[in-house]
Amino acid sequence: MPQYTTFQPKPYRPRMSAYWYLDQWHYLRYALRESSSFFVAYFCVITLIQIATLKAGPTHYAHFQALMRCPVIIILNALALAFILLHAVTWFLLVPRVALRQVLNRPTPDLIASTPNFMVWFGATLIVALFILGVF
Amino acid sequence: MSSAKRSNEPIVWFLFGVGGFFAAYFLPIHIMLYGLAFPLGLAPDPGYDKTYALLQNPLTRLYLFVLIMFCFFHAAHRMRLTLSDILNMRHLNTILAFVCYGGAIVGTVAAIWMLAVVH
Amino acid sequence: MADTIILEVERFHPERDTEPSYQSFEVPLRADWMVLDALNFIKDQLDGSLAFRWSCRMGICGSCGMTINGVPKLTCETLLMDFAPGPVRVGPLDHFPVVKDLVVEMDDFMAKLQKVRPWIVRKDDFKPQREFIQTPAQLEAFHQFSLCINCTLCYAACPVSGLDSNFIGPAAIALAHRYNLDSRDQGQEDRLDIISQHEGIWDCTVVGECSTVCPKGVDPSLAIQQYKLTATKEWFKSFLLPRGKN
Numbered sequence: 001m002p003q004y005t006t007f008q009p010k011p012y013r014p015r016m017s018a019y020w021y022l023d024q025w026h027y028l029r030y031a032l033r034e035s036s037s038f039f040v041a042y043f044c045v046i047t048l049i050q051i052a053t054l055k056a057g058p059t060h061y062a063h064f065q066a067l068m069r070c071p072v073i074i075i076l077n078a079l080a081l082a083f084i085l086l087h088a089v090t091w092f093l094l095v096p097r098v099a100l101r102q103v104l105n106r107p108t109p110d111l112i113a114s115t116p117n118f119m120v121w122f123g124a125t126l127i128v129a130l131f132i133l134g135v136f
Numbered sequence: 137m138s139s140a141k142r143s144n145e146p147i148v149w150f151l152f153g154v155g156g157f158f159a160a161y162f163l164p165i166h167i168m169l170y171g172l173a174f175p176l177g178l179a180p181d182p183g184y185d186k187t188y189a190l191l192q193n194p195l196t197r198l199y200l201f202v203l204i205m206f207c208f209f210h211a212a213h214r215m216r217l218t219l220s221d222i223l224n225m226r227h228l229n230t231i232l233a234f235v236c237y238g239g240a241i242v243g244t245v246a247a248i249w250m251l252a253v254v255h
Numbered sequence: 256m257a258d259t260i261i262l263e264v265e266r267f268h269p270e271r272d273t274e275p276s277y278q279s280f281e282v283p284l285r286a287d288w289m290v291l292d293a294l295n296f297i298k299d300q301l302d303g304s305l306a307f308r309w310s311c312r313m314g315i316c317g318s319c320g321m322t323i324n325g326v327p328k329l330t331c332e333t334l335l336m337d338f339a340p341g342p343v344r345v346g347p348l349d350h351f352p353v354v355k356d357l358v359v360e361m362d363d364f365m366a367k368l369q370k371v372r373p374w375i376v377r378k379d380d381f382k383p384q385r386e387f388i389q390t391p392a393q394l395e396a397f398h399q400f401s402l403c404i405n406c407t408l409c410y411a412a413c414p415v416s417g418l419d420s421n422f423i424g425p426a427a428i429a430l431a432h433r434y435n436l437d438s439r440d441q442g443q444e445d446r447l448d449i450i451s452q453h454e455g456i457w458d459c460t461v462v463g464e465c466s467t468v469c470p471k472g473v474d475p476s477l478a479i480q481q482y483k484l485t486a487t488k489e490w491f492k493s494f495l496l497p498r499g500k501n
Contacts, residue, residue, distance in 0.1 A: 010269045011352035011360055016417040018224050024325060027414060030462045031222050037214030040159045043167055044207050044243060050170065051200065051250045054191055058184045068175040077171030081164060088160035094461065095156070098480040125165045131190065132169050134182040142448065145457040146490035149483060217460050221418055 036087035039080035155210025212240035261342035291330035307357035317406030327411035348411035371431035376442025400433035409465035425465035425475030432478035451486040
């Protein structure tokens with residue numbers, strides 16, 4: 001008589017790599033998109049510093065302007081701009097798809113759904129730029 | 137069924153969502169001008185007096201306050217999720233929430249304090 | 256052009272191995288072969304001990320999902336030719352316990368699916384005497400989400416479901432959404448209790464891969480984001496009107 005043992009499965013439970021976001025381009029793109037948050041916070045702090053120095057007087061504001069000319073800050077700002085543009089584009093493509101679907105209850109092509117967003121973006125940028133440059 | 141176990145995440149998600157729009161619509165031009173164009177001399181810096189005059193307008197201050205507050209909360213929420221999911225700090229969830237949202241609150245209070253009164 | 260291709264197949268024997276390993280097989284490369292045909296060739300001609308699931312061979316049963324070169328796909332719908340000259344890596348779906356070779360354990364997914372009540376819930380004593388008529392618009396509202404075949408490719412593609420095994424996950428939430436959007440259904444409140452917990456929609460960080468890999472064009476990511484909107488509205492309602500519920 002053969003000896004039988006009952007089946008005792010020991011499934012293999014895979015563990016996720018700590019660097020899972022490097023596995024695929026899509027994951028990396030996601031990680032980059034989410035990293036934009038650090039630069040959003042960074043530039044909010046810069047803006048707070050700008051307001052504080054503005055209130056403190058012309059000499060302090062000159063210090064702020066000198067700080068902005070420092071190469072490290074220029075590089076950080078360029079990075080911040082790149083990351084926040086990535087955030088803006090991904091945001092404009094995703095959000096209207098969800099919101100419009102909620103309102104219309106049927107799918108809308110991404111490009112049509114996000115066009116108003118890009119137009120508002122363009123308008124807002126223009127208005128803020130004109131104010132900052134002192135045209136108004 | 138009770139709704140007691142429903143998550144309170146909607147409040148931070150709402151702030152995150154509104155902030156996402158503000159960060160996307162308005163932050164790029166701020167960085168482009170104050171962060172790159174003026175320091176690099178690509179556009180004429182309007183200078184202290186004009187910039188200060190702009191700050192004296194209550195509407196500018198309201199705009200800056202709304203922008204900074206929502207952007208801080210947007211960043212805080214996303215930073216929390218980035219740290220917990222991408223940098224594997226899920227076990228520190230409570231501390232992360234405290235630091236990120238706490239930071240956003242501190243930033244908001246600082247913005248109120250600086251923008252409330254400008255002579 | 257070479258007339259064979261190398262398939263690197265993940266092998267795991269639950270009674271012998273502690274970790275999976277890869278085994279290479281040389282199989283004919285034919286223009287009309289799917290990866291599933293190559294796996295069946297291995298099982299018939301080269302190694303009968305290879306374990307994998309399949310049934311319909313036409314992308315509707317949802318049982319042959321595997322990871323092909325790192326991406327979750329239905330093997331019956333993936334041309335072998337697309338990977339020429341190879342090699343092609345075939346593994347079980349990510350984030351699931353592996354029973355043997357390419358077979359994964361689905362129990363956890365099935366439990367989650369049941370939790371969200373993916374069927375029509377009625378609160379009244381509605382006893383239909385004839386078919387329940389819906390307008391084309393009412394059908395359109397949920398149709399896309401009803402195409403899910405429970406193949407779980409979306410779970411394998413979702414990093415959050417790998418990081419948090421409690422996450423209810425894309426397919427289950429998309430199916431819950433499908434019933435919420437159905438004009439015949441009255442179970443929204445019950446489902447919201449499950450889905451608006453942290454392990455429901457709030458775990459999702461919109462990687463969006465669930466929608467990319469779905470072989471049936473379902474958009475679970477959209478369903479989850481829509482659900483977040485609904486849950487937020489409900490949260491503010493119950494916050495402003497704490498006694499307003501029913």
